[in-house]
Amino acid sequence: MNSVVLPWHQSAWAQLVSRVDSNRLPHALILIAPSGSGRRLFAEAFCAYLMCDEEASKPCGRCKQCLLYASGNHPDVMVLTPELNSKAIKIDMVRRATQFVEQTANQAKATKVVIIEPAEAMAPAAANSLLKSLEEPPGKTLFMLIAEPGASLLPTIRSRCQPLVLGTAGDTEAMAWLTAHSIAEPQHLSAALQLAPGRPLYALELHEKGVPAWRAALEQSLPALLRGSVSASEVAKLAATQPALRAIQVLQDAIAHDCVQLSLRGAVSELKDRLAFQQKLLPVIRQLTGTSNPNELLALEYVFIEFAKLGQGMSDV
Numbered sequence: 001m002n003s004v005v006l007p008w009h010q011s012a013w014a015q016l017v018s019r020v021d022s023n024r025l026p027h028a029l030i031l032i033a034p035s036g037s038g039r040r041l042f043a044e045a046f047c048a049y050l051m052c053d054e055e056a057s058k059p060c061g062r063c064k065q066c067l068l069y070a071s072g073n074h075p076d077v078m079v080l081t082p083e084l085n086s087k088a089i090k091i092d093m094v095r096r097a098t099q100f101v102e103q104t105a106n107q108a109k110a111t112k113v114v115i116i117e118p119a120e121a122m123a124p125a126a127a128n129s130l131l132k133s134l135e136e137p138p139g140k141t142l143f144m145l146i147a148e149p150g151a152s153l154l155p156t157i158r159s160r161c162q163p164l165v166l167g168t169a170g171d172t173e174a175m176a177w178l179t180a181h182s183i184a185e186p187q188h189l190s191a192a193l194q195l196a197p198g199r200p201l202y203a204l205e206l207h208e209k210g211v212p213a214w215r216a217a218l219e220q221s222l223p224a225l226l227r228g229s230v231s232a233s234e235v236a237k238l239a240a241t242q243p244a245l246r247a248i249q250v251l252q253d254a255i256a257h258d259c260v261q262l263s264l265r266g267a268v269s270e271l272k273d274r275l276a277f278q279q280k281l282l283p284v285i286r287q288l289t290g291t292s293n294p295n296e297l298l299a300l301e302y303v304f305i306e307f308a309k310l311g312q313g314m315s316d317v
């Protein structure tokens with residue numbers, strides 16, 4: 001058991017280390033795991049492992065290489081992630097990385113490492129500009145692409161990388177990690193974990209942002225909105241205290257739950273209304289995920305006004 005590696009990643013870690021020991025480490029890997037499951041920690045720990053000067057118990061955390069790595073300024077490591085307020089890894093970033101691996105490694109016997117997270121954030125042009133380096137990397141190079149399970153990646157990228165599926169945290173492991181990293185009440189942590197199963201790091205972030213309590217309040221306000229006892233703009237204001245897409249996810253979950261109940265009852269007309277409402281959400285989601293800077297409160301007001309219409313003519317919800 002390596003103490004810098006999360007318990008649910010130990011088996012993947014052992015596989016990688018055994019490949020290093022037998023000189024079978026590929027020059028390009030795709031680490032497959034959901035965000036918020038600790039996948040970046042895994043990549044960074046492995047990067048530190050490759051850099052560390054010690055012979056055993058790597059990464060030691062004390063040698064010159066480990067300290068350099070921990071400072072975030074290791075000259076043989078480059079991390080590509082979308083810039084702030086952007087969702088894409090752009091072509092010029094990838095070009096910088098390919099130039100970086102072409103330069104001679106700065107440290108003696110060093111491997112150059114490029115971490116790309118998430119790999120699916122590379123647009124096709126950016127991904128294409130990476131192909132040559134993936135195919136014939138100069139010197140000792142390791143590309144670690146990090147991707148969601150089921151992410152859509154160019155087949156040419158996939159075929160040049162060895163996939164490694166990182167393990168997923170079970171509920172017990174995830175709760176043990178959460179209670180070790182937060183002083184919050186276990187039931188609150190557990191509520192956050194229910195929103196992010198297998199992703200304890202993301203669950204902790206959700207808890208710290210107050211998402212479970214916000215979500216419960218928003219869910220409670222939906223029947224009131226359908227009855228007309230609260231206004232769409234009031235609900236939108238509550239919803240807008242979190243990112244708009246999160247509120248839309250709550251609505252989608254509520255609608256999906258409704259649709260199951262309605263189809264069991266054979267309530268065709270109400271079912272149709274809900275499916276039509278789901279269609280109205282699609283352009284809003286496109287707008288919110290697009291590159292423009294939409295007014296989230298306005299978008300939410302529209303969505304809740306439309307949602308409230310589902311309650312018209314209903315005597316009891």
Ligand SMILES: [Zn+2]
Nearest residue numbers: 052060063066
């Ligand atoms: Zn070290």
